[in-house]
Every structure is written in C-alpha cells, then in structure tokens.
Amino acid sequence: MTPPPLPEEDHHCESCGLRYGDLTPSAALRLIRSYPTQYRHRLQHLPADVLRRRPAAGVWSPLEYACHVRDVYAVYDTRIRRTLTEHEPVLEPMHNDERAERDAYDRQPLPAVLSALERNADRFAALASEVSERQWSRSAVRLPGERRTVLWMVRQATHEGLHHLHDIGVGATDRAVLFDVDGVLVDSYPAYRRIWSRWATHRNLDPDLVWSHTHGRRPIDTITVVAPQLDADAEYRLVRDMMAQEGDAFPVYPDAAAVLSLMKGQPWGVVTSGRTPTVLQRLRAGRLPDPPVLVDSSQVRRGKPDPEGYLRAAQLLDVAASDCLVIEDAPTGVEAARTAGMTVIAVRTTHPDDELAGAHHRVDTFSDTIPLIADWLNSTHP
Structure with missing residues (x-):
C-alpha cells in the first residue's frame, strides 16, 4: 500500500497551526525536549479504558499516539544519521498503521512507553543540536520525487509530537498564559x-x-x-x-510562532501598552494568531506597573490571577504581574538580569520559555 505523501518543506498545518517555515531549529529542539513531560502529564492519570480505547474508527487511542511519537524519534534519528553520512539515501516509509498493529501499541505498558519516549526524544534532540549550518540542507528521498532536507526532518518530528498532543486532548485548561507584546512577541x-x-x-x-x-x-x-x-x-x-513612518520595522521574534503553538486549546491573551489595531497588525504581519483576549492601553485607567491590565485579562479569561503565567521583558511589566499575584517569566530581550530580579524565572530568549510554559500548563501543583 502506498503511504500518503509527506508534508512539503514549507508545510502549514491548519489543525495545530504549526508553520514549518516559522520553526527555527532551536525552538524545534526545545519543543521536542518538552514533549515527554507533556505526554506524561496527559496520559498517566487516564483510566485504562480511556487510555487504550480508540474513540472512533480510524482514530488511535492516546496510548497508540504516544507509542507512535516514541517511534517517530527513533526513526527520524536514524533518518538524519543516514542523511548526514550518505548521499541522498532512500528512506523506508514508517507504515504507521501496520507498525501499530504489528507492535501491539494498544497493549504496551504505559510506564515503559513514556520512558522510551523520553529517551528517544532526548537522543534525537542531542543529535539535531550537533547539526551544522551547512548540513541542514542535506537531503534524502522517500517516494520518487519526495526529497526532504534535514531541516524538514527536524520540523516534521516536532510537528508529530505537537499534533498528536492535540489529538490526545488538551491538558489542564484552568491555567492561562498572558504575554506582553513589545520585547516579547514583537522585536520593537x-x-x-x-x-x-x-x-x-x-x-x-x-x-x-x-x-x-x-x-x-x-x-x-x-x-x-x-x-x-x-x-x-x-x-x-x-x-x-x-x-x-517606521512602517514594517516591527518584526515578530523568530520563535514566537513556536511558543504560541503551545497555546492551542489553552486560555491565553496579551496585555500591552500599545493599541489594539497596531498590535493586531504586527502580529498578523508575522503570521501569528489573534489573541483570544487583548487588553490594550485604552482599556485600563492605569498602565503598568499597575496590575490593572493583567487582572482584567484574567477576568476576561475567567481564570484566577494565581492561575496565570505572565511572559514579560520590562521591570514595570514584571512588577505589574507580581502585584496581580501571577507567576512571571522575564525574557532578557531588552533589560539586564538585575533589573528583572522580581520575576520568578529569567531566560535569555523567547524560545527558552517553552519548557516552562509547557510545565505550567500541564502541571497541577501550585
């Protein structure tokens, strides 16, 4: 049976929202490293019948999806190693359904699956982190005419993990993430x-x-x-x-799309000192989704460092302030979020570390927030 065609190099998944062209290698590897924890959180408390039951004909069970993602990282590890050492090797299709039946995905023990998923994802990410700039364009062939690069393989492997998290279903939906815009989503x-x-x-x-x-x-x-x-x-x-007069001199950060890919199905919004039309124009120009909630300067009587904007966003999302995670870059924004009773990650894009000391976590780049956001959304501890 001929397998379905592979996604293109510039694939855009309408279902999970991921755009391959927007996914940098560094963001891809951070997403991949976050998946084992996310799968563990989403699967370990499911009743056995839900874990192993297919919800509809032709739709895998949560356990089968986890087995598939585990095997994706093993297979793509081998594919990349071959592509880096051979000239355009011909790759064997995975034959997903046949593999699931042959290896009895639905009967495998969950702890072993999760442990293997973590090992395979870590091994794959370690390999991909060693790929040099010139090696990203090396290619392999699957079906006739299906030539794909190493960069595509990393993006495809990232997509598999993310897409099937959505297939399984969202994690905790009682927690929200709120983003500042300038210095966080937009490099202004x-x-x-x-x-x-x-x-x-x-x-x-x-x-x-x-x-x-x-x-x-x-x-x-x-x-x-x-x-x-x-x-x-x-x-x-x-x-x-x-x-x-500055025109389009306000690009989104390269990894903004990857970070927001974690938000599908989750409550999130932005709190900005800017104005809604300008903010939406810049986000759309960078092919980012419109925020479900956008609190701008016109909606508050007092701007940051006053907590009013963040408290209003939490109210609009119907989420307790203590269940909100805020991504900020400025001391005034950190102060506003802390005063609101929220957890804060500060990104060192515009201010030095000592000026962001009030944040609970401090990271260098926007993509560094990925594991912290994933843990926040999926954890149940305070």
Missing part, C-alpha cells in the same frame, strides 16, 4: 528607540532620560512623566505619526 526595541529619540530631540529633551521611562509603559504615561508641561494628547499623536 530598535524602532521604538529611534521614535523616542526623535521625539525627545524634537522637544529638546534628553533622549536617554526619555527612553528610560518608556519600557512597559503606555506612551501617554511616558510623555506625562518626562514632559508634564506639554499637552500629552497632542504629543501622543505626534509620537504615533512618527511610529507610522
């Missing part, structure tokens, strides 16, 4: 520095002093603090005009 630092420096020079103010009051604050609050003698509303319009 260079453009905003130019805008505020230009405005400060225009008004004979110290650009460095003005800049120091911008992080995590609403623009109108910054203007009120650094230039109380000016008409804040008029100056805000001027700043917005300067911002419009």
Whole structure:
C-alpha cells in the first residue's frame, strides 16, 4: 500500500497551526525536549479504558499516539544519521498503521512507553543540536520525487509530537498564559528607540532620560512623566505619526510562532501598552494568531506597573490571577504581574538580569520559555 505523501518543506498545518517555515531549529529542539513531560502529564492519570480505547474508527487511542511519537524519534534519528553520512539515501516509509498493529501499541505498558519516549526524544534532540549550518540542507528521498532536507526532518518530528498532543486532548485548561507584546512577541526595541529619540530631540529633551521611562509603559504615561508641561494628547499623536513612518520595522521574534503553538486549546491573551489595531497588525504581519483576549492601553485607567491590565485579562479569561503565567521583558511589566499575584517569566530581550530580579524565572530568549510554559500548563501543583 502506498503511504500518503509527506508534508512539503514549507508545510502549514491548519489543525495545530504549526508553520514549518516559522520553526527555527532551536525552538524545534526545545519543543521536542518538552514533549515527554507533556505526554506524561496527559496520559498517566487516564483510566485504562480511556487510555487504550480508540474513540472512533480510524482514530488511535492516546496510548497508540504516544507509542507512535516514541517511534517517530527513533526513526527520524536514524533518518538524519543516514542523511548526514550518505548521499541522498532512500528512506523506508514508517507504515504507521501496520507498525501499530504489528507492535501491539494498544497493549504496551504505559510506564515503559513514556520512558522510551523520553529517551528517544532526548537522543534525537542531542543529535539535531550537533547539526551544522551547512548540513541542514542535506537531503534524502522517500517516494520518487519526495526529497526532504534535514531541516524538514527536524520540523516534521516536532510537528508529530505537537499534533498528536492535540489529538490526545488538551491538558489542564484552568491555567492561562498572558504575554506582553513589545520585547516579547514583537522585536520593537530598535524602532521604538529611534521614535523616542526623535521625539525627545524634537522637544529638546534628553533622549536617554526619555527612553528610560518608556519600557512597559503606555506612551501617554511616558510623555506625562518626562514632559508634564506639554499637552500629552497632542504629543501622543505626534509620537504615533512618527511610529507610522517606521512602517514594517516591527518584526515578530523568530520563535514566537513556536511558543504560541503551545497555546492551542489553552486560555491565553496579551496585555500591552500599545493599541489594539497596531498590535493586531504586527502580529498578523508575522503570521501569528489573534489573541483570544487583548487588553490594550485604552482599556485600563492605569498602565503598568499597575496590575490593572493583567487582572482584567484574567477576568476576561475567567481564570484566577494565581492561575496565570505572565511572559514579560520590562521591570514595570514584571512588577505589574507580581502585584496581580501571577507567576512571571522575564525574557532578557531588552533589560539586564538585575533589573528583572522580581520575576520568578529569567531566560535569555523567547524560545527558552517553552519548557516552562509547557510545565505550567500541564502541571497541577501550585
């Protein structure tokens, strides 16, 4: 029986939302390393009949999905090793359904499956982390005309783990993740520095002093603090005009799509000092999904470091503040989230470590949040 065709190199999965072209190797490996814990959380407490029962004809049981993902990492480990050492090797199809029946996926002991999944995922990630820049483009062939690169193999293996987590069903849905936008989802630092420096020079103010009051604050609050003698509303319009002149100089961070792929089926939102039309424009330009909840500067009386924005987002999501995880980059945002009673991960994209000391966790890059977010969503401990 001829197996179905492989996804293309630039595949976009409409079901789980993953875009291969948006998935960097570093984000892919962090996702893969997070999967064993996520599968363990989702499967270990299922009743035996639910764990092993197929919910519908042609749909695998949760245990069978876990067995399949375990085998994906073993198979793709071998595929990559061959592709790195042979010239365009011909790869054997996995024959998923035949393998599931032959190896009796539905009768395998769950602890052994989970342990093997962890070993295989760790081994695969370790191998992929050693691939050099020039090796990512090496390719192999499966069916005639199906030539795929090493980079595609890593992305495909990442997709398999994520997609089947969604097939099994979401984990804990009583916890939410809230994201700041600038410095977290959107790399706006260079453009905003130019805008505020230009405005400060225009008004004979110290650009460095003005800049120091911008992080995590609403623009109108910054203007009120650094230039109380000016008409804040008029100056805000001027700043917005300067911002419009920057055009598309506000790219999303490379790993933003991978982080948000964890959010499918989970409550999440953004809390920003910006304005909704601008925020949505930038997220959509980066092919990121619209947030289910978006609290912007117009929806609060007091901006960060006041907790009002984060508390409003939790209320809109109908989630307790203590069950919210916040991803921030600015000290004012960290303070706002902590005051709201939320757990905070700070990303060192715009501020040094010592200025983010109030956060519960501090990481270097956005993709470093992946295992922390996965653990938060799937754990039941406080």
